[in-house]
Amino acid sequence: MDTENATEQINGKFKGKDILSLDQFSSKDIQILFSAVKKMKNIAVNSKPSKLLQGKIITLLFYEPSSRTFGSFSAAVKRLGGQTIAVQDPQRVSSVAKGETLEDTIRVFESYCDAIVIRHPEKGKVKAAADAAFFIPVINGGDGVGEHPTQALYDLYTIYEKFKTLENLTLLIAGDLLNGRTVHSLLKGLSLFKRNTVYLLSPSQLRLSRDDFFTFSNKGLKLIEIESTKDIPKNAHVWYWTRVQKERFTNMKLYEKVKNRFILTPQLIKDYGNKNMILMHPLPRIEEIAKDVDTDPRAVYLRSQIRNGMYVRMALLALILGKSVKNKR
Ligand code: CP
DSSP states (O other), rough: OOSSSTTOOOOTTTTOOOOGGGGGOOOOHHHHHHHHHHHHHHHHHHOOOTTTTTOOOEEEEEOOOOSHHHHHHHHHHHHHTTTEEEEHHHHSSSSSGGGHHHHHOOOHHHOOSSSSEEEESSSHHHHHHHOOOSOEEEEEEEEEOOOOOOHHHHHHHHHHHSSSSSOOOEEEEOOOTTTTTHHHHHHHTTSEEETTTEEOOOGGGGOOOOOHHHHHTTTTOEEEEEGGGGGGGGTOOOEOOOOOGEEEEOOOOHHHHHHHSSSSSSHHHHHHHOOEEEEEEOOOOOOBGGGGGSSTTTBOTHHHHHHHHHHHHHHHHHHHOOOOOOOOO
16 A cells, blocks of 8 residues: 555554554564464355455466465465455566566556555565555465565465464474565564574575575574574474575576575484474475385475465454454354
8 A cells, every 4th residue: 555654564453454464573573474274264164155355356467487375375264255356477477477566557457456465576565566556455365586575474374373472482394485576575574573583594695685684683583504504403382494596597507507506305204303393385395205204294395384374364364454354252
C-alpha cells in the first residue's frame, strides 16, 4: 500500500499492512500471528467450510516460478472462502509482454482485488510494487535474493511447534547463504528472540554478505561461520538445509563447483545429529538432501513444514484483511 513508509512496523496491527520484510515484525507480532494459526489448521485439517474471506479476491502475481508459495497462497485463500486471480509468468501471459510497467500492472490489478501477493526475480521490486499500490496491501512472495518473509514466518512456526519456544536455540543453516532469500528472512526472525546461536555452513563463495553478518550479529544473534561438516555442533535443535540458487549465478562453472558441496545424508545425521532435532528445507530440494533422509522422522521438510506454510498464510491473509481470528475457548 502506498504509505509514507511501505515497510512500516506491524506493531500489533496487521490490518491493511504490506508484508515485505521480517524487519516489520516484533516477537509479539509473531506471537499474534501464531495464535491465529491453530484456528486455521482446524479449518484446513477438518475441511471446514469457512467464510472468513468470502467476497475477497487475492491476486497472485508471480514473475518467477513457484510451487509452494503460489500453491499454498492459492489454497489458503480458497480454504477461507475467498477467490484468486492467478497470474503466473506475467511476462508471457499479461500485458507485461507488451511493455507494461510493474507499477501500471499493480494499479490495474488493485482495481480488481483486495490484496496482491507478488514474487519477483529482482530484490526491491516487491517494495516498488507496494509503493505503487494506492489502496490494498501487497505481500512479498519472494524478491530475488532479498527476502521471503512468509516463508520465514512458517519456518519459525515449524520450529516453535516442535520446541515451544524461539529462544535459546542452536541452529545449523547450510547451503547458499549469499543468495538464499529464505535464509535472510529466517535470520531476521531469529534475531528477534533471545540467545539464539546459528552455525552457518557454506562454501566460502556463498557466505552470508558481510553487511548481513554484522547486522544480525549486532542484533544479538550469535553467528558462527564454518566451512566443514566436521565443525557441525552435535546439539543443534534445527538443521536448515538450502539449495544453491542456480538462477542467481552468472558463472555456471562456479555453480557446478559449489552446488553439491554440502549434502545432507543419513551418515551425516548419524555422525553429528541428535534424537530431538528437526531437519528443515524451504524447498525445492535438488540434490543437497539425499532422498533416503526423507523417511527420517526428524525430516519435516516434506511434511509439517509444508502444511504450516498454508496455515500461516491463511492466518496472515485473515489478519491483514482485518478479519477476527481469535480462537473460541
Ligand atoms: N520455498 C519456496 O518458496 O518454494 P517455491 O519457490 O516453490 O514457492
